[in-house]
Amino acid sequence: MLFSKVIGHATLKAKLIGNIREGRVAHAQLFMGPRGGGNLPMALAYAQYLLCERRGEADSCGECPSCLQTAKLEHPDLHLTFPIFLAEKQKFCEPFVTDWRECVLHEPYLDADRWRDHLESENKQLRMGVDIAQEIQRKLSLKSFRGGYKVMLIWLPELMDTAAANKLLKVLEEPEPNTVFLLVSTDADQLLATILSRAQLVKVPALRPKDLAQALREHYPELGEEEAFALALRSEGDLLEAMDMAEKNEEELFIFFRDWLRACYRKEVVTVVDFADGFQKLGRERQKALFRYGLFLIRQCALQWQQVPELVRVVGQEAEFVQNFSKLLTDRNVDRIRQELETAHVHVERNANPKVLFVDLSYRLMGLLRGKG
Numbered sequence: 368m369l370f371s372k373v374i375g376h377a378t379l380k381a382k383l384i385g386n387i388r389e390g391r392v393a394h395a396q397l398f399m400g401p402r403g404g405g406n407l408p409m410a411l412a413y414a415q416y417l418l419c420e421r422r423g424e425a426d427s428c429g430e431c432p433s434c435l436q437t438a439k440l441e442h443p444d445l446h447l448t449f450p451i452f453l454a455e456k457q458k459f460c461e462p463f464v465t466d467w468r469e470c471v472l473h474e475p476y477l478d479a480d481r482w483r484d485h486l487e488s489e490n491k492q493l494r495m496g497v498d499i500a501q502e503i504q505r506k507l508s509l510k511s512f513r514g515g516y517k518v519m520l521i522w523l524p525e526l527m528d529t530a531a532a533n534k535l536l537k538v539l540e541e542p543e544p545n546t547v548f549l550l551v552s553t554d555a556d557q558l559l560a561t562i563l564s565r566a567q568l569v570k571v572p573a574l575r576p577k578d579l580a581q582a583l584r585e586h587y588p589e590l591g592e593e594e595a596f597a598l599a600l601r602s603e604g605d606l607l608e609a610m611d612m613a614e615k616n617e618e619e620l621f622i623f624f625r626d627w628l629r630a631c632y633r634k635e636v637v638t639v640v641d642f643a644d645g646f647q648k649l650g651r652e653r654q655k656a657l658f659r660y661g662l663f664l665i666r667q668c669a670l671q672w673q674q675v676p677e678l679v680r681v682v683g684q685e686a687e688f689v690q691n692f693s694k695l696l697t698d699r700n701v702d703r704i705r706q707e708l709e710t711a712h713v714h715v716e717r718n719a720n721p722k723v724l725f726v727d728l729s730y731r732l733m734g735l736l737r738g739k740g
């Protein structure tokens with residue numbers, strides 16, 4: 368991937384390129400950043416630049432044999448490691464490399480959900496076991512094919528089992544010359560602290576609204592400027608989320624959330640149960656999107672309630688909602704409403720029964736909104 372294909376992050380790109388040009392290539396680097404912000408494409412662009420045979424000042428050449436192979440994720444010195452569904456006869460990444468390649472080439476901003484969907488097993492946990500750590504060691508014992516750097520890209524290292532992570536740690540502790548580890552992670556809390564301490568941190572933050580809006584308009588030429596900007600704000604710099612919103616009816620989530628909270632506030636139990644049915648029908652990805660979006664709106668309401676409206680980032684009917692709903696917030700409920708939504712999001716991810724979860728959540732919110740907490 369060329370750096371020019373990675374959205375935004377101009378300063379970071381310049382820094383990464385500068386480091387390579389000056390020969391400062393850390394042996395282990397952790398590309399850390401939220402979903403949809405571009406940590407994977409950034410790591411791929413870095414790998415391509417590192418392997419390029421005719422590096423330009425601002426990007427890889429895109430034409431040398433190395434670039435052509437890296438662009439297809441087929442460079443023999445670019446090793447790919449990622450989580451899979453571990454099973455008795457399914458312990459290594461290698462049999463899935465073609466699938467993973469296909470997924471990343473289709474969407475370089477890939478997240479775990481899309482990869483899981485691609486593998487078509489939505490109820491299983493993606494993981495990396497100790498065999499995969501051995502696979503890493505084995506791949507690195509090979510000589511560099513082109514005589515230059517060997518790059519080991521490990522996507523979502525936070526999904527390694529403890530045994531695998533400890534094995535990886537050993538490899539990181541005994542660096543081989545010209546071997547570069549690129550760890551691409553969205554969740555530092557789940558990584559072993561010892562691994563964190565071995566890697567140089569490359570923070571890839573969420574996209575700036577301006578950059579994301581521009582990328583959206585290139586992708587969806589029919590989007591208006593204002594609309595694209597609103598989506599960029601609403602998705603909080605997450606390209607995948609913004610694309611989901613652009614492709615689906617994003618107003619649907621807003622209306623669902625607003626009317627559901629209204630029913631909770633009015634303690635309309637029958638209506639709430641109807642909403643639980645509707646929630647179930649949304650499907651897992653959409654359910655999660657609803658809670659993420661709800662959290663965004665609640666944070667805006669909290670800002671309004673804390674009397675910092677200049678930080679509130681909504682327009683149109685969302686602004687109206689924020690005005691009204693923020694009046695229901697109090698010292699006692701503001702944090703707890705947010706926590707309830709966050710917990711619900713986690714439970715959806717862990718395959719809780721959607722209807723039970725939603726009715727339960729609704730009752731809690733009824734209590735919080737009516738001050739009985």
Ligand SMILES: [Zn+2]
Nearest residue numbers: 419428431434
């Ligand atoms: Zn090149």
